[in-house]
Amino acid sequence: MNKLFNNTEVAFALKSDSQLERAYFLFRMIKNEPLVKIGTAVTKFALKTSLPVEGLIRSTVFDHFCGGVTEEDCMPNIDKMYGKNVHSVLDYSVEGKEEDAQFDHVMKTTLNIINFVQEKDAIPFAVFKPTGFGRLALYQKISEKKELTQSEKEEWDRVVARYEAVASASYEKGIPLLIDAEESWMQTAADDLIEQLMEKYNKEKVIVFGTLQLYRHDRLDYLKELHERAKKKGYKIGMKLVRGAYMEKERERAEELNYQDPICKDKASTDENFDTVMKYMFSNLEDMAIFNGTHNEESSYMFMDLIENSKYLKTDPRLWFGQLYGMSDHISYNLANAGYNVTKYLPFGPVKDVMPYLIRRAEENTSVAGQTNRELELITAEKKRRKL
Numbered sequence: 436m437n438k439l440f441n442n443t444e445v446a447f448a449l450k451s452d453s454q455l456e457r458a459y460f461l462f463r464m465i466k467n468e469p470l471v472k473i474g475t476a477v478t479k480f481a482l483k484t485s486l487p488v489e490g491l492i493r494s495t496v497f498d499h500f501c502g503g504v505t506e507e508d509c510m511p512n513i514d515k516m517y518g519k520n521v522h523s524v525l526d527y528s529v530e531g532k533e534e535d536a537q538f539d540h541v542m543k544t545t546l547n548i549i550n551f552v553q554e555k556d557a558i559p560f561a562v563f564k565p566t567g568f569g570r571l572a573l574y575q576k577i578s579e580k581k582e583l584t585q586s587e588k589e590e591w592d593r594v595v596a597r598y599e600a601v602a603s604a605s606y607e608k609g610i611p612l613l614i615d616a617e618e619s620w621m622q623t624a625a626d627d628l629i630e631q632l633m634e635k636y637n638k639e640k641v642i643v644f645g646t647l648q649l650y651r652h653d654r655l656d657y658l659k660e661l662h663e664r665a666k667k668k669g670y671k672i673g674m675k676l677v678r679g680a681y682m683e684k685e686r687e688r689a690e691e692l693n694y695q696d697p698i699c700k701d702k703a704s705t706d707e708n709f710d711t712v713m714k715y716m717f718s719n720l721e722d723m724a725i726f727n728g729t730h731n732e733e734s735s736y737m738f739m740d741l742i743e744n745s746k747y748l749k750t751d752p753r754l755w756f757g758q759l760y761g762m763s764d765h766i767s768y769n770l771a772n773a774g775y776n777v778t779k780y781l782p783f784g785p786v787k788d789v790m791p792y793l794i795r796r797a798e799e800n801t802s803v804a805g806q807t808n809r810e811l812e813l814i815t816a817e818k819k820r821r822k823l
């Protein structure tokens with residue numbers, strides 16, 4: 436069994452003793468489900484009523500999971516990580532705002548990032564999420580094939596124009612663009628739009644990447660159908676592979692509205708689905724590019740083995756590993772140290788506005804107890820090694 440990820444000296448090389456202690460403290464807190472529930476409620480209340488908690492959030496959970504408030508703030512972190520061969524993706528993580536002005540602001544920020552990263556090898560991708568560019572309810576209405584009103588049609592045209600502006604800038608500057616995936620009931624509209632962009636911009640190589648959430652049992656079939664269409668029309672497919680972050684919400688909605696649950700029946704089926712799609716894409720690499728977004732050690736070792744036993748180089752630009760900043764450094768830094776393409780999603784934005792992102796991370800680490808235990812086990816090993 437491969438032990439690459441157990442090297443804690445490499446994994447935590449960038450963490451000072453006090454940062455390591457903070458990480459230990461944070462994961463201990465996050466592991467405790469009632470505490471996360473209470474902490475989340477108190478934080479929401481405190482921010483709403485303008486209680487002075489920003490400083491506390493900033494020096495604890497924010498600094499652990501985010502790069503800074505602005506792109507410039509993130510640069511010292513980005514440079515340090517790049518010194519260890521770990522790349523970054525600047526992820527403007529402001530969520531939950533639903534006005535046109537905000538969507539335009541997110542688009543402009545994404546365009547600025549594309550300009551900003553042009554000359555920076557440390558930042559090989561740009562990224563945005565569909566609901567950063569348009570209202571969830573509008574994506575949903577289109578996904579459900581419902582008739583739009585005249586003003587909704589105009590609103591949708593503006594969403595399409597935002598995608599187009601960002602994709603064409605990515606194409607011109609040669610910066611691949613990752614587009615996240617969200618709730619299944621709005622995703623079809625985003626997927627269709629992303630497919631059109633792939634057709635337009637992925638003729639020679641992959642610029643536009645969609646995302647496959649492999650907790651959804653329909654995604655392999657979707658990918659195979661997309662592959663057929665891409666072959667016919669002569670373009671390449673870029674996909675970020677993830678398991679999916681909205682499982683509880685998905686299951687609850689399916690039960691409430693009495694339709695078939697779109698999520699695999701259990702964790703083992705999701706894992707199998709993930710690995711099957713990874714292998715399918717890898718065996719069709721001439722038509723595809725893979726961004727493997729996971730903290731799962733088995734899936735990461737499997738991807739490593741696929742590359743190792745193939746004709747492709749570890750540094751092939753179609754093969755990427757990705758983790759979130761503040762999580763699974765043992766995977767990212769050991770892979771980068773071994774010469775693979777690795778990038779961290781580095782969230783940034785005003786403290787108050789990235790709270791939904793931070794709360795999702797806290798809740799995810801609570802529900803994925805195994806992963807938090809693993810983080811704690813590795814931090815403990817490193818503390819011992821450093822004799823802290």
Ligand SMILES: Cc1cc2nc3c(=O)[nH]c(=O)nc-3n(C[C@H](O)[C@H](O)[C@H](O)COP(=O)(O)OP(=O)(O)OC[C@H]3O[C@@H](n4cnc5c(N)ncnc54)[C@H](O)[C@@H]3O)c2cc1C
Pocket residue numbers: 614615616617646648650677678679680681682698699700701702703705728729730731757758759780799803806
């Ligand atoms: C770089 C990067 C980008 C990401 N982008 C997105 C994105 O665009 N959209 C998005 O939704 N998420 C995204 N995520 C989050 C991701 O979907 C997962 O929530 C997270 O990474 C945990 O999954 P895992 O593969 O790392 O690990 P694991 O810990 O092995 O898997 C946990 C995941 O397995 C699934 N699962 C758990 N229990 C069950 C069960 N009982 N039945 C079925 N499935 C189960 C869930 O998806 C859960 O999140 C991203 C993650 C990374 C690292």
